[in-house]
Amino acid sequence: MQGSPNMNKRRNTRILAGACLAGGAAIAFPQMTRADLVINVGLASFSTTTTTTNSSNGGINPITYTPAQVTVPDVGTANYDAADESDPGTIWNSIKSVNTAPNAVGLPPVEYEENLPLVNSLGGSTGAELNQYDIEGSTKSDVIHPNHNVLTASDSNSLHPSPANSTYGASLTGDGYTNASSEELLMVDTWITNSASDGIEFQVTGLTAYEGDALTLYVYGAGTSDGEGGAFSLAAGNDGSGTVTTNSSNSALYYGVFTPNGGSTLTAQGEAWNMLTGQVDSSGDVTLTDVANSDGSKPAMNGFQLDIVVPGVPEPASLGLLTLGGLGLLARRRRKT
Numbered sequence: 001m002q003g004s005p006n007m008n009k010r011r012n013t014r015i016l017a018g019a020c021l022a023g024g025a026a027i028a029f030p031q032m033t034r035a036d037l038v039i040n041v042g043l044a045s046f047s048t049t050t051t052t053t054n055s056s057n058g059g060i061n062p063i064t065y066t067p068a069q070v071t072v073p074d075v076g077t078a079n080y081d082a083a084d085e086s087d088p089g090t091i092w093n094s095i096k097s098v099n100t101a102p103n104a105v106g107l108p109p110v111e112y113e114e115n116l117p118l119v120n121s122l123g124g125s126t127g128a129e130l131n132q133y134d135i136e137g138s139t140k141s142d143v144i145h146p147n148h149n150v151l152t153a154s155d156s157n158s159l160h161p162s163p164a165n166s167t168y169g170a171s172l173t174g175d176g177y178t179n180a181s182s183e184e185l186l187m188v189d190t191w192i193t194n195s196a197s198d199g200i201e202f203q204v205t206g207l208t209a210y211e212g213d214a215l216t217l218y219v220y221g222a223g224t225s226d227g228e229g230g231a232f233s234l235a236a237g238n239d240g241s242g243t244v245t246t247n248s249s250n251s252a253l254y255y256g257v258f259t260p261n262g263g264s265t266l267t268a269q270g271e272a273w274n275m276l277t278g279q280v281d282s283s284g285d286v287t288l289t290d291v292a293n294s295d296g297s298k299p300a301m302n303g304f305q306l307d308i309v310v311p312g313v314p315e316p317a318s319l320g321l322l323t324l325g326g327l328g329l330l331a332r333r334r335r336k337t
Helices: 005-026 316-336
Strands: 037-048 068-071 091-098 110-119 125-135 145-148 189-192 199-205 214-220 230-234 243-246 273-279 286-291 303-308
Touching: 037 110, 037 125, 037 145, 037 189, 091 110, 091 125, 214 230, 214 243, 214 286, 230 273, 243 273
Parallel strands: 037 091
Antiparallel strands: 037 303, 068 091, 110 125, 125 199, 145 189, 199 286, 214 273, 214 303, 230 243, 230 286
C-alpha cells in the first residue's frame, strides 16, 4: 500500500536517522585524553604515634585524619608536576608516617592508618580513602623511618632536589602539622623501612564507580642511599603488570624526576620513578605493595600517583561532527523528495 508523500518523507527521515545512529556505533571514536580521576599521594617526613591496645592488629590502633593538601607546581613550562604527564592538577595528599612499633615480628601486614579521605589532583572530593599497612618481616619490629634527602647532595645523574624543580619545595606551612617547616614534596621526603625484610602497603578504597577501569600507577622511590628504592607491584585483583623497581643499583642513587634541575625532561624510568598498569578490582580497590628491590637494601618510597581513565566516551567534537553529518544527510534526502 502506497503512503502519502508526507508519510513517505517522515518514514525516510526515520530510516536515515536510524542509519546515522547505527553507523555511529561502528565509528571508532577517539578516546578521551584527559584523566577521569587522578589522585596524588606524597609521603611526608613528619611522623606521629598510635596507641597499642589492638591485639588483633599487632597491638596497633590505626589512626584516621585528613591529609594535608599540598600544591606541587607544574615543572618548568610543562603542564605536569611529576611523571604523570596527563595529570590535570597540582594537588597532593600529604601522608604522615607512624613510628609506633608492633608487638611482634613476622606478622601479617599491620594496619597503621585507615580511611584517610583523599582529594583529586584538582583538590576536589573523591569519596576515595587510603589505608596504609606495614609488612612485618622476620627480623626487626617494623617502624617506618621518615627522612629528608639533603639539598647539597647529588645523585648519580648529578641531580638533587632543588627549588627550581617542581618535585621539591612545596612547603606544608600552615597545614596544622606541628613540624610543618620541615615538610616538603615530592622527592625530598622519603619513608624507609626498618629492615630489608619489611615493606609498605597502600590500599585506595571507594573506587566502585571505576570498577574494571584501566589504571596507571606512577611510583616514586629513591631513599637516601645507593640502591635504596623499592620493588612495586599491584594486587592480583588489580591484574597488575608485574613488578617494577626504582633505584635498584647498589652503586647509584637517583632522586631527580626531571633533568636538568628545573627542566621538564623526565629522568629514565626505573631510576627515581616507574609505573604499573592494571585495573580497579571488583571491590573498587587498588592495592600497591613496596618491598626490597634486587639490591636488597631497605625499601624506600616517596609517593605515588593513581591515574584512572574511563574509556569509550567520545570527545564532544566527535559527537558534534556526527550530528552535523547526520543532519546533512537528512537535509539532502528532503531536497530529493
